[in-house]
Structure formats: C-alpha cells, structure tokens
Amino acid sequence: MRTIPELPTDPIASAALELARSTESESVLNHSVRSYLWAVLLAEHENVTSDADYDPVLLFAATVMHDLGVGSRASGQQRFEIEGADLAAELLVAHAVSNNDVDRVWEAIAIHTSPGIAERRGLLAYLTREGIGIDFGRQADIVRNQQQAIHAHYPRLAMVRSLVDAIVEHAARSEAAAPRYSIPGELLHERRQHGVTRMGTDEVRDLLPERYERWRRMTPGGLDRNDKRWKLQLLERAWSRQGRSELFHLVHADGYVSYRIARSGDALGHRNTCAIVDYVVCTPEAHAALWSILLGMDLVASIESNKIPLDDPLPHLLTDPRQVTTTALTDGLWARPIDITALLAARCYAVELDVVIGVRDPQLGDAAYRLVGGPDGASCARVGAEPDVRCEVSALGAAVLGGVRVTELARAGSVRGDAPVLTRLDRGFLADVSPQFGTYF
Amino acid sequence: MSSPTHRIDLPDSELARAAKQFVYDVSPAFVAHHSLRSYLFGRELAAAKGLQPDVDYDDELVFLSCMLHDLGVTEHGNGDQRFEVDGADVAARFLREHGVPEARVSTVWQAIALHTSVGLAHRFGAEQAITHLGIGADIVGNDKHLLPSGYADHVHAAWPRHDLGYALAELIADQVQANPQKGPPLTFPGHLHQLMYPVTPTVTWFEVVGAAGWNDRPRASTTTP
Numbered sequence: 001m002r003t004i005p006e007l008p009t010d011p012i013a014s015a016a017l018e019l020a021r022s023t024e025s026e027s028v029l030n031h032s033v034r035s036y037l038w039a040v041l042l043a044e045h046e047n048v049t050s051d052a053d054y055d056p057v058l059l060f061a062a063t064v065m066h067d068l069g070v071g072s073r074a075s076g077q078q079r080f081e082i083e084g085a086d087l088a089a090e091l092l093v094a095h096a097v098s099n100n101d102v103d104r105v106w107e108a109i110a111i112h113t114s115p116g117i118a119e120r121r122g123l124l125a126y127l128t129r130e131g132i133g134i135d136f137g138r139q140a141d142i143v144r145n146q147q148q149a150i151h152a153h154y155p156r157l158a159m160v161r162s163l164v165d166a167i168v169e170h171a172a173r174s175e176a177a178a179p180r181y182s183i184p185g186e187l188l189h190e191r192r193q194h195g196v197t198r199m200g201t202d203e204v205r206d207l208l209p210e211r212y213e214r215w216r217r218m219t220p221g222g223l224d225r226n227d228k229r230w231k232l233q234l235l236e237r238a239w240s241r242q243g244r245s246e247l248f249h250l251v252h253a254d255g256y257v258s259y260r261i262a263r264s265g266d267a268l269g270h271r272n273t274c275a276i277v278d279y280v281v282c283t284p285e286a287h288a289a290l291w292s293i294l295l296g297m298d299l300v301a302s303i304e305s306n307k308i309p310l311d312d313p314l315p316h317l318l319t320d321p322r323q324v325t326t327t328a329l330t331d332g333l334w335a336r337p338i339d340i341t342a343l344l345a346a347r348c349y350a351v352e353l354d355v356v357i358g359v360r361d362p363q364l365g366d367a368a369y370r371l372v373g374g375p376d377g378a379s380c381a382r383v384g385a386e387p388d389v390r391c392e393v394s395a396l397g398a399a400v401l402g403g404v405r406v407t408e409l410a411r412a413g414s415v416r417g418d419a420p421v422l423t424r425l426d427r428g429f430l431a432d433v434s435p436q437f438g439t440y441f
Numbered sequence: 442m443s444s445p446t447h448r449i450d451l452p453d454s455e456l457a458r459a460a461k462q463f464v465y466d467v468s469p470a471f472v473a474h475h476s477l478r479s480y481l482f483g484r485e486l487a488a489a490k491g492l493q494p495d496v497d498y499d500d501e502l503v504f505l506s507c508m509l510h511d512l513g514v515t516e517h518g519n520g521d522q523r524f525e526v527d528g529a530d531v532a533a534r535f536l537r538e539h540g541v542p543e544a545r546v547s548t549v550w551q552a553i554a555l556h557t558s559v560g561l562a563h564r565f566g567a568e569q570a571i572t573h574l575g576i577g578a579d580i581v582g583n584d585k586h587l588l589p590s591g592y593a594d595h596v597h598a599a600w601p602r603h604d605l606g607y608a609l610a611e612l613i614a615d616q617v618q619a620n621p622q623k624g625p626p627l628t629f630p631g632h633l634h635q636l637m638y639p640v641t642p643t644v645t646w647f648e649v650v651g652a653a654g655w656n657d658r659p660r661a662s663t664t665t666p
Contacts, residue, residue, distance in 0.1 A: 078560065078564075079561065081561065082560065082561065083565055107565075110561055110564065110565075111555075111558075113559065113627075114558060114561065114628075115523075115554075115625035115627075115628060116522055116523040116525075116526050116625055116628070117523075117525070117526060117554050117555065120526060120554070121523075156507040176560060177560075179559035179560040179633075180559060181557070181559070181627065181628060181629045181631075182558070182559065182560055182561075183626070183627055185559075185560075186627050368564050440471070
C-alpha cells in the first residue's frame with residue numbers, strides 16, 4: 001500500500017492549491033495539505049470512499065482552502081472561517097462548479113471549528129473537520145503508519161503557533177471577526193489578556209521578520225534584513241551563544257524581544273542575567289507588555305542589552321526610574337551622504353523649511369542645495385545660489401537621521417550660519433523617534 | 442393587533458399551532474416563552490432591517506425555527522450531543538412526522554444547530570439569520586433599540602422572562618455537568634458549564650446578561666462569581 005495519498009491533479013484542485021500557496025504562510029499551507037491527506041486516510045479507514053457523496057476533489061478544495069481566511073486575501077471583517085469559505089466559493093464558482101457543490105464546500109469550511117455541528121452536516125463537512133482535527137492530534141492513531149512520511153513531505157514548521165498567531169491577527173481586525181465563544185474570539189481574548197507569548201526559535205521564523213519590517217519603517221536608521229541576515233540572526237552557534245542559553249523570544253502582536261539567559265556562578269542560578277539580543281517595539285502597548293513579562297521573569301536578577309535606544313520610555317514606567325542605568329553607549333550609526341538631493345528629499349521635517357545648504361565634501365566635491373520641505377515631505381535640488389548655511393558632509397550625515405542636533409554641530413564648528421536659520425534648521429531636522437541602530441553587521 | 446407596538450399575532454397554520462403546543466407541552470414555561478418571544482423580536486428586527494415576510498424570508502420557517510430552538514434543554518430533548526444539535530434533531534423529527542419536506546427541515550435544523558454560533562448563523566440564509574437575530578435580541582438584547590418603542594414591554598407582559606438568562610444557563614450547565622461531551626471547549630454550552638461549575642472564569646455570561654438591559658436577576662440558586 002502506498003504511504004502517502006496522491007493529491008488530485010484536476011484543474012480545480014491545482015487552482016485551490018495555488019490560491020492557498022500564494023496567500024498563506026508555508027506552515028499554514030502544509031497544515032492544509034496534511035489535513036487533506038489525513039481526511040483521505042480517515043475515509044479509507046472508515047470505508048466511505050465508495051459512498052456516493054465522497055468526492056476527493058471537493059474534499060481537497062475544502063481542506064486545502066479551509067484556512068484562506070487567515071491568508072493575505074482575507075479582510076478581517078467577518079470570522080476567518082466565513083471569509084475563507086467565501087474565498088473558496090469564489091474560486092469554485094469561477095471554475096463552474098455546481099451551486100450545490102459550492103454550498104457544500106462553503107459550509108464545510110464555515111463550520112470547521114464548530115464541534116458537534118460539523119460532524120452532522122454530511123460526509124464532506126465531517127471529513128474536513130476530522131482531517132483538520134487529526135493534524136491537531138485528534139484520533140491520530142488512525143494515521144500512525146503514514147505520519148512520518150507525510151510530515152517529512154509537509155513539515156509542521158511550528159504549525160499550531162503560527163496558525164494561532166494568524167487567527168489572532170485576523171480576529172484583531174474587527175469585532176465581527178472575533179465573536180464570543182468562538183475559536184477566533186477566545187484566542188484573541190486570551191492573547192489580549194496576556195498579549196505576549198514566549199516561543200522558541202523554530203516557532204518564530206515567520207513571525208519576527210514582519211514585526212521587524214514594521215519597526216524598521218518607523219525608525220530612522222533601522223536597517224533592512226534579508227533572508228540570509230535572518231538566518232544569521234537566529235543561528236545557534238558557540239560564538240553567538242557565548243556560554244549562554246539558546247534564544248528565547250517574547251512575541252507580541254506589535255513587537256518582540258529575543259534574549260538569552262546567562263547563568264551566574266550561583267549553582268541555583270538565583271542571579272541569572274537576561275541578555276536582550278533583539279529588541280523590536282512598534283507601539284507603547286507592546287513596549288509595556290513586553291517589559292512587564294521581562295521584569296517578572298523568575299530567577300533573573302538583571303537584564304542587559306546594547307539594543308535599547310536612548311529615548312526608550314522604560315524608566316518612566318518604573319516606580320524607581322533609577323533601576324535603569326546606562327552603562328555604555330554604542331556608536332554604530334552614521335550616514336555618508338552621496339546623493340544629497342535624494343537623501344534630503346526622502347524625509348520629512350518638523351517645521352517648514354526653505355533654505356540653501358552649502359555642503360563641503362572633499363571627496364565628491366562641494367555643492368549648494370535648496371531644501372524646501374515640512375511635515376508632509378520635501379523636495380531638494382542642486383542650485384547655484386549663495387548658501388544660507390554651510391556644513392561639512394559628515395555633519396549632514398549626522399543630522400539627517402534626526403538624532404544629532406544641528407545647534408550641537410554648530411557649536412562644534414561643522415555647521416555655520418546665522419543663528420535664526422540654524423535654530424530653524426535644528427527644529428526641522430529633529431525626529432520624533434530617535435534613530436536607532438537595530439542590526440549590527 | 443393593528444398598532445405596530447402591539448403586533449403579537451403568530452402564524453396560525455396547523456403546523457405552527459402544533460409546534461407551539463409541542464414546545465409548551467415538553468418545556469418549562471420560561472423556555473417556551475423565550476422561544477415565542479424570539480420569533481416576535483426576530484420578526485420586528487427583520488422588518489426594521491427592511492425584510493418582508495414571505496417575500497424576503499419564509500415566515501413559517503422562522504416561526505418553527507424560533508419556537509423549536511431550545512428543545513435541547515428540555516428533558517424530552519436532552520441527548521448525548523451539545524444542546525443545540527440535540528434540539529435540532531428533535532425539531533427535525535417533529536417536522537418530519539408532520540410531513541414537512543426535507544429542504545425545509547434542513548433550514549430549521551441549521552437555524553437551531555447554529556443559533557449560538559455568533560458570526561456564522563447569519564450567513565446561512567435569511568431564515569437562519571432572522572432566527573439568530575430574534576434569539577439574540579431576547580437573550581442578550583442584541584439590536585433591541587431597533588424594536589418599536591414599547592414593544593418589548595408589551596411582549597414581556599404577555600410572556601414574562603422568569604430571569605431567562607440565568608435560568609437557561611443553569612439548565613445547560615447542569616446538562617454538561619452530567620455529561621461532559623455536551624459541552625466541548627470553546628462552545629457556548631462549554632462556556633456556561635465552566636461558568637456555573639467554576640474552574641477559571643473568563644468573559645462571563647453574567648456580564649453579557651447584565652448588559653442586555655432586560656433586568657434579568659440572579660435566581661436564589663444561581664452561583665455568581
């Protein structure tokens with residue numbers, strides 16, 4: 001007997017698989033395909049494959065598309081089960097599937113999280129729910145002999161964590177998506193109560209990049225991380241561990257903290273240190289939630305990090321702000337302007353500016369630039385006019401990220417001009433968020 | 442009878458009368474009254490949303506769905522499944538015995554089986570949606586601001602609540618206590634059981650009932666957290 005049932009190759013099945021593949025995470029996609037395989041094995045086990053209403057293509061459609069509602073095509077205005085059912089129905093209608101069959105697949109997906117009801121709505125709804133259930137470990141005995149081969153083909157990739165995360169993210173988008181006493185509603189409620197989930201590295205590979213990217217886009221100086229950089233970030237090597245524990249991650253919907261625990265000399269580990277190696281916080285809520293977990297960790301006497309920005313609000317959240325001490329400042333962030341017109345036009349300015357800046361650049365040549373900008377954006381062009389202010393290219397590189405003040409640079413002599421212009425430029429260049437160096441290289 | 446605030450007539454087909462009689466025969470009064478009010482509230486809410494009986498929905502099917510929806514909490518209907526499905530089965534059996542065609546039976550079955558499934562029921566068809574509206578209005582006050590002014594008082598005077606929210610919770614929780622498979626986790630009956638036989642209270646049913654604005658009061662025997 002074959003080990004793994006084959007997937008149907010019918011055009012409807014291929015389209016369904018493609019829709020799931022292009023809109024879901026790999027972990028959720030594999031879960032969906034495995035659900036089909038378990039459902040087929042269950043059908044064989046229960047001897048129902050020759051029943052009149054057993055249809056492998058419809059079964060494939062229902063199982064493979066059952067989580068479209070947590071994918072990128074779902075809007076979050078209704079429960080994910082319903083949005084998934086609607087997307088699946090749309091695909092089937094486009095493939096001229098009969099209304100009756102479309103309804104059956106729609107219903108099987110819509111009620112796949114409804115215990116005691118799905119089992120009563122015909123063979124398709126029953127096999128869909130139970131196939132999915134086997135992937136969560138319900139009656140897994142039936143598929144004992146095929147488990148290993150199927151998981152080798154379609155790895156789990158921390159399925160439960162990433163699916164729960166996707167359901168919670170979907171449910172958080174509207175009240176209607178998360179009603180009481182439903183799976184999405186209860187999972188969201190639980191997540192909101194605690195807000196933060198502690199996970200291992202294998203579970204977070206899909207979760208961290210999205211949060212990092214959101215943080216990067218709101219943080220001056222935040223560097224792009226590609227797939228290779230992420231691999232390195234999450235790699236466990238002696239040189240990255242430095243005798244400390246493996247990586248742990250506290251994940252919030254709007255941020256995360258990655259850390260290692262360094263054991264103290266004390267045999268009981270009562271004075272352990274938590275070393276934060278990645279610190280990504282997009283909202284004040286995520287900041288407070290993550291710190292409340294970090295500060296409550298058992299057997300940890302101190303927390304250290306070289307990732308905390310200078311304007312982090314942590315001291316203001318504590319009863320004793322002096323518990324936070326800055327022991328070192330790391331200088332990792334500077335910019336070397338090359339295309340100055342593009343650089344200055346790419347950011348916003350806190351106040352309206354119209355100023356000609358003369359830049360002294362010993363390598364690339366001196367030039368004057370007219371900068372016209374404000375809170376909504378800016379434009380910049382090279383001009384022949386007499387500059388209002390003059391600066392070194394290094395000073396421009398320091399000021400442009402919004403963390404170093406123009407007036408400070410002026411006191412050092414690297415920016416020169418009349419006091420009112422310098423003051424205005426100083427206000428304009430300051431950023432709401434301090435620049436932060438998130439990724440060492 | 443003619444004023445919209447006093448529109449409390451019921452469908453008077455033989456089947457409708459038999460269904461009402463059946464429910465009053467096998468149910469405690471508070472369950473039967475609740476079922477009847479659910480129909481009246483559902484009909485008014487449907488009208489408020491611009492739906493016309495027997496144009497946009499089948500009035501008799503809505504009546505049957507509402508009237509028969511809580512048979513699962515009665516001794517007569519209590520089986521081994523969650524109460525919504527036990528109730529749907531008893532209702533389906535009743536309708537088949539009265540010669541109702543299978544497609545109509547199926548609509549009523551779905552409306553009853555899904556009546557506690559917020560976010561699902563309203564998408565299964567007009568009758569299922571209106572049934573859900575009516576029951577939701579009577580239990581937790583959903584959309585009650587859309588009822589004609591004075592209508593709810595008038596209905597409650599004729600069919601009193603008997604602290605429905607608490608009385609019903611007790612019945613359902615007791616069923617699950619006696620037979621745990623009737624209350625799977627993350628379902629309405631599972632939640633009520635957890636609440637009445639406390640392990641860890643989460644979002645509580647009593648908060649929901651309290652916010653309904655129908656002034657249901659805890660009964661002497663009800664355990665509140």
